[in-house]
Amino acid sequence: MxxxxxxxxxxxGRRVNVKVTPNTSILQIIEEASLKQGxxxxxxxxxxxxxxxxxxxxxxxxxxxxxxxxxxxxxxVLRSPASVSxxxxxxxxxRLVHDFPCTTxxxxxxxxxxxxxxxxxxxxxxxxxxQEVVLVxxxxxxxxxxxxxxTLRTLGLIGGKxxxxxxxxxxxxxxxxxxxxxxxxxxxxxxxxxAEEEEKLVVENDAGGHSVAPKYPVPHSRKEExxxxxxxxxxMEEIPDMPVFAxxxxxxxxxxxVPSHSSAECAVPLDLTTMSSPQKMPPPPKVTKLKxxxxxxxxxxxxxxxxxxxxADAPPTLTGDEDDAxxxxxxxxxxxxxxxxxxxxxxxQEAPLLTKSMRDMEESSKVLAAMSRYPITHLxxxxxxxxxxxxxxxxxDLVADVIxxxxxxLACPTADFSLSTRHPHRxxxxxxxxxxxxxxxxxxxxxxxxxxxxxxxxxxTLAKKSSYSGACSSLNSMNTTKTRPLGIxxxxxxxxxxxxxxxxSRRKEExxxxxxxxxxxxxxxxxxxxxxxxxxxxxx
Numbered sequence: 001m002x003x004x005x006x007x008x009x010x011x012x013g014r015r016v017n018v019k020v021t022p023n024t025s026i027l028q029i030i031e032e033a034s035l036k037q038g039x040x041x042x043x044x045x046x047x048x049x050x051x052x053x054x055x056x057x058x059x060x061x062x063x064x065x066x067x068x069x070x071x072x073x074x075x076x077v078l079r080s081p082a083s084v085s086x087x088x089x090x091x092x093x094x095r096l097v098h099d100f101p102c103t104t105x106x107x108x109x110x111x112x113x114x115x116x117x118x119x120x121x122x123x124x125x126x127x128x129x130x131q132e133v134v135l136v137x138x139x140x141x142x143x144x145x146x147x148x149x150x151t152l153r154t155l156g157l158i159g160g161k162x163x164x165x166x167x168x169x170x171x172x173x174x175x176x177x178x179x180x181x182x183x184x185x186x187x188x189x190x191x192x193x194x195a196e197e198e199e200k201l202v203v204e205n206d207a208g209g210h211s212v213a214p215k216y217p218v219p220h221s222r223k224e225e226x227x228x229x230x231x232x233x234x235x236m237e238e239i240p241d242m243p244v245f246a247x248x249x250x251x252x253x254x255x256x257x258v259p260s261h262s263s264a265e266c267a268v269p270l271d272l273t274t275m276s277s278p279q280k281m282p283p284p285p286k287v288t289k290l291k292x293x294x295x296x297x298x299x300x301x302x303x304x305x306x307x308x309x310x311x312a313d314a315p316p317t318l319t320g321d322e323d324d325a326x327x328x329x330x331x332x333x334x335x336x337x338x339x340x341x342x343x344x345x346x347x348x349q350e351a352p353l354l355t356k357s358m359r360d361m362e363e364s365s366k367v368l369a370a371m372s373r374y375p376i377t378h379l380x381x382x383x384x385x386x387x388x389x390x391x392x393x394x395x396x397d398l399v400a401d402v403i404x405x406x407x408x409x410l411a412c413p414t415a416d417f418s419l420s421t422r423h424p425h426r427x428x429x430x431x432x433x434x435x436x437x438x439x440x441x442x443x444x445x446x447x448x449x450x451x452x453x454x455x456x457x458x459x460x461t462l463a464k465k466s467s468y469s470g471a472c473s474s475l476n477s478m479n480t481t482k483t484r485p486l487g488i489x490x491x492x493x494x495x496x497x498x499x500x501x502x503x504x505s506r507r508k509e510e511x512x513x514x515x516x517x518x519x520x521x522x523x524x525x526x527x528x529x530x531x532x533x534x535x536x537x538x539x540x
Contacts, residue, residue: 006064008033008046009071022060023140025156026053033072042079047071055079056156058138082159084152088113088135090123090166102158106135107147125168136165298470301461304391304405305478308461311386313468367435371395374441377434378475381406381419383447385454387462390471392478395440400430402445409461417449 006029008016016033026046034041046053048070053062064070081102086109088096096113110133114124125131132144142150155162301308329337354362374395379402381389389409393402399419407413420427421443428437428445439445447456455462466474 004059004066006059007067007069009069010037010039011044011072011074012037020059023058023138025056025058025154026062027055027156027158028154029070030055030072039072042081043075044072045075045079047073055158056160058140058156061138079158081153084157084159085161086152087161087163088166089163090119091168094119100152102153103151105148105151106142106164110147122168123166131168131170134167134169136167137162296470296473297465297467298474299464299466301389301409301464302405304393305474306389306391306405306409307466307471307474308387308389308409308457308464309466309468309471311382311388311468315468370435370440376478377440378442378478379434379439379445380443381445381447383454383456385456387457387465388471389457390475393434395433395435397434398430399428399432399434399437402434403430406447409457411455411458412451415450417447419445420448422446 003019004021005017005019008018008029010016010033014037016036018029018032020029027041030044030046031041033039034044045055048062048064048068052073053064053070083099084102085097085099088109090096096117096119098109098112098117100109100112110124113119124133127144133147135142135147137155140155152158152162298307300306376392377395378390378392381391381402383389389406391402391405402419403417410417418427427448434440434443437443
């Protein structure tokens with residue numbers, strides 16, 4: 001976002017171009033535009049697309065695109081500066097709270113707490129120690145050179161409260177973001193069969209006391225070899241003109257014995273990193289898939305094919321940061337998006353006006369179509385302690401039926417609770433059907449209510465807990481056995497489009513009907529004079 005700027009339309013009709021960054025506050029934009037036009041910044045506020053922007057927010061959180069147009073309008077209430085309650089959260093868990101004027105710099109705030117809050121020298125270390133203080137506010141990282149220049153008003157704060165995260169870092173790690181976690185890594189999974197295979201791959205001593213080198217590098221421990229995200233310890237890029245064989249991801253259960261070599265060949269182990277002359281690598285051993293070591297545990301706890309399991313047993317997903325090229329659109333993608341937006345705009349402009357009864361009829365048709373296509377809806381009710389109850393219901397069932405179904409499995413069956421959805425957060429009314437609550441064909445619901453702390457489920461329910469793989473397999477089996485075909489309903493009527501053969505036959509019949517049916521325009525199209533009835537006389 002280098003070279004980002006916005007255009008501000010001032011009350012006098014003049015336009016002011018203001019250069020900004022993602023960390024620039026809305027209040028800074030107002031002050032800079034007012035300074036160029038000689039206006040009082042406390043009397044105005046910015047508006048973008050009929051939305052009044054918060055002066056304490058910044059460009060990143062306001063969602064302003066590059067080169068957008070902002071309108072400066074008069075504020076209903078005069079903006080008056082006041083004191084700001086600053087909360088500083090340290091790495092040790094200490095919370096420092098004090099009120100400061102909005103013109104106070106961040107360095108003055110740190111010096112005040114060092115002198116009056118009883119913090120140690122590590123709170124504000126000297127420059128000779130090679131460490132510096134880093135403050136983070138709204139994803140903005142402020143280091144020592146900026147602490148003496150940045151004020152609370154620069155951050156857009158002229159009143160209220162704010163939270164600053166305090167950390168001490170070495171100057172060598174100045175480019176590291178403070179208080180930001182790294183990407184998640186896959187949890188190490190222990191496979192007993194692979195452990196036995198490693199023991200078999202240990203180099204055995206021959207009769208002469210010399211070690212026999214294996215055909216491919218053998219890792220010394222499971223920590224040194226990661227079959228998912230790491231490569232072999234030996235760098236293959238340093239070997240010129242040598243065929244590279246990837247290490248086997250999964251080894252077979254029984255590896256063939258390593259053929260023995262002479263003592264002269266095995267006296268010195270093979271070093272791939274120091275070889276200068278290209279040699280032919282031996283073929284890698286045959287690899288077969290390892291048998292699944294995870295067991296499917298599937299216990300039904302009641303009606304509706306109910307299963308309880310824990311999300312802690314789910315396999316972790318490997319996440320990573322995407323590069324900038326992932327978010328760049330190609331010319332074809334831009335062209336397709338433009339066509340879709342233009343089509344949607346045309347549909348909105350040319351759409352006929354509908355009455356309330358017509359809109360209700362359209363919604364009813366959508367609901368009936370969903371009910372006909374999906375006879376069963378699958379729900380997963382998530383509890384705060386990562387336990388999940390999976391069950392199947394009919395689209396016509398009420399949310400109250402789901403609540404009544406869950407009560408026998410709770411630790412406190414008489415507790416008051418509700419079910420809600422997220423993104424966006426919406427609490428479901430008990431009198432609403434599942435299809436009206438947009439829970440068809442599947443939905444993820446969340447438990448909210450009493451008790452506020454675990455356990456939420458009873459001990460008898462947790463004793464019948466299934467595995468995550470068992471719950472997924474049960475869901476897949478229900479989808480393959482109990483899902484109605486899309487073309488047939490309960491009564492056998494066709495719901496989907498007819499086949500090509502029936503369509504072609506219908507078109508032939510319509511063509512025959514059109515050919516035998518007389519039309520008033522046939523004469524005009526063929527150029528022939530139509531017949532005049534006998535009773536018609538010209539001049540009357």
